[in-house]
Amino acid sequence: MRIAILGTRGIPASYGGFETFAEQLSTRLVARGHDVTVYCRAHYVSPRQIEYKGVRLKVLPTIRHKYFDTVIHSGLSSLHAAALRRFDAALICNAANAPFAPILRAARVPVAINVDGLEHKRRKWNWLGKNYYRVAERLSVWLPNETVTDARVIQDYYAAKYCAASTMIAYGAEVERRVDRAAVRQWGVEPNRYVLYVSRLEPENNAAMVIEAFRRVRTPHKLLVVGDAPYAHEYIKRLRALARRDRRIVFTGFVFGDAYRALQQNAYCYVHATEVGGTHPALLEAMGYGNCVLTLAAPENVEVVGEAGIPYADARDLAAQLQRVLRDGAIVNQYRQRAQARVRERYDWERVVDEYENLFARMAGRPEPHPPFLQAVTQEAAHAGATQGESAVRKV
Numbered sequence: 001m002r003i004a005i006l007g008t009r010g011i012p013a014s015y016g017g018f019e020t021f022a023e024q025l026s027t028r029l030v031a032r033g034h035d036v037t038v039y040c041r042a043h044y045v046s047p048r049q050i051e052y053k054g055v056r057l058k059v060l061p062t063i064r065h066k067y068f069d070t071v072i073h074s075g076l077s078s079l080h081a082a083a084l085r086r087f088d089a090a091l092i093c094n095a096a097n098a099p100f101a102p103i104l105r106a107a108r109v110p111v112a113i114n115v116d117g118l119e120h121k122r123r124k125w126n127w128l129g130k131n132y133y134r135v136a137e138r139l140s141v142w143l144p145n146e147t148v149t150d151a152r153v154i155q156d157y158y159a160a161k162y163c164a165a166s167t168m169i170a171y172g173a174e175v176e177r178r179v180d181r182a183a184v185r186q187w188g189v190e191p192n193r194y195v196l197y198v199s200r201l202e203p204e205n206n207a208a209m210v211i212e213a214f215r216r217v218r219t220p221h222k223l224l225v226v227g228d229a230p231y232a233h234e235y236i237k238r239l240r241a242l243a244r245r246d247r248r249i250v251f252t253g254f255v256f257g258d259a260y261r262a263l264q265q266n267a268y269c270y271v272h273a274t275e276v277g278g279t280h281p282a283l284l285e286a287m288g289y290g291n292c293v294l295t296l297a298a299p300e301n302v303e304v305v306g307e308a309g310i311p312y313a314d315a316r317d318l319a320a321q322l323q324r325v326l327r328d329g330a331i332v333n334q335y336r337q338r339a340q341a342r343v344r345e346r347y348d349w350e351r352v353v354d355e356y357e358n359l360f361a362r363m364a365g366r367p368e369p370h371p372p373f374l375q376a377v378t379q380e381a382a383h384a385g386a387t388q389g390e391s392a393v394r395k396v
Helices: 017-031 069-084 095-106 127-142 152-162 181-187 207-215 233-243 257-265 281-288 299-305 315-327 329-346 349-363 373-383 386-395
Strands: 002-006 035-041 055-060 089-093 111-114 146-149 194-198 222-226 249-253 269-272 292-296 310-312
Touching: 002 017, 002 069, 017 035, 017 055, 017 089, 017 281, 017 349, 035 069, 055 069, 069 089, 069 095, 089 095, 089 349, 095 111, 095 127, 111 349, 127 152, 146 152, 146 349, 152 299, 181 257, 194 207, 194 257, 194 281, 207 222, 207 233, 207 249, 207 315, 222 257, 233 249, 269 281, 269 315, 281 292, 281 299, 281 329, 292 299, 292 315, 292 329, 299 310, 310 315, 315 329
Parallel strands: 002 035, 002 089, 035 055, 089 111, 111 146, 194 222, 194 269, 222 249, 269 292, 292 310
Antiparallel strands: none
């Protein structure tokens, strides 16, 4: 099939979750024989780069602005894709881009929108931004051919709020853990001697809470704060001021690729503190890379970790949980094994791509190439015996 992916900053990933998602999905679809185009923004991807691992890149301009960057680029991308009239299906990322679905549909290109989380709840938006996202949410169930959610919590929200059905396809993660002392030394740390926090440094991701909690913990381990944000300079200044008197706290800025994987795979434990959104990529990646995960007990986060992570309620609770796991390596090893097992069972990238391949085939009017996830698991379990089969279905 010929597939277009719009609404991200582009690939290779150098910003956030949607970019990593676009890279993983597009490259894996190309490996399966599909023709995939990813639309990219000129200030994230060089206009001279026309291909990445077999994926076609179309780099278009936009305005670098907190409120207009995404929508202007997505509007141009939709016009370009519609003018080509060559795609069997298009995937738009981010509910904010819902108003552009009719452009593609007018060119007879079926459209799916991955809505992500509940953006109107993010503290970084002013009243105009919050209201725009509320309108965009509603348009996301009216304008595309398919609405995609990446968590049951978000799927239930759209069903209750808009009486709208959506296709739930989870995010994915890789499973690996490899000690690499040389790879993490550039940040002044040793394997298993640091706590890791990864996020865009924006208020709803609660980096301040993590720093506050870590300062209460007695440990020689360091805290690595990985991330940045292009329009949050004042907030980041406050974070640095909060951490100034504690030399154990290290800000790395954005880290991607092999260096990021090394940081995840060599951490002692991982702290997740995001309160808004669907399935958070960094949380799943931490689990897949074999971390003991401590997560803020937001419904979306609890859905992802299940019994494979340690929930906490606030900074005081996080400090207590951190102190506990830093004193007991047996707990850490137990949760590392649980985390990787859960990713293998529910969040494998190849299974995620199977579901998207089915979605695009359905949109293009073609037979779905893979059995649904529940059906596939049931069939696998049947070969292992009736008792084991019933157990496997109950887990799903």
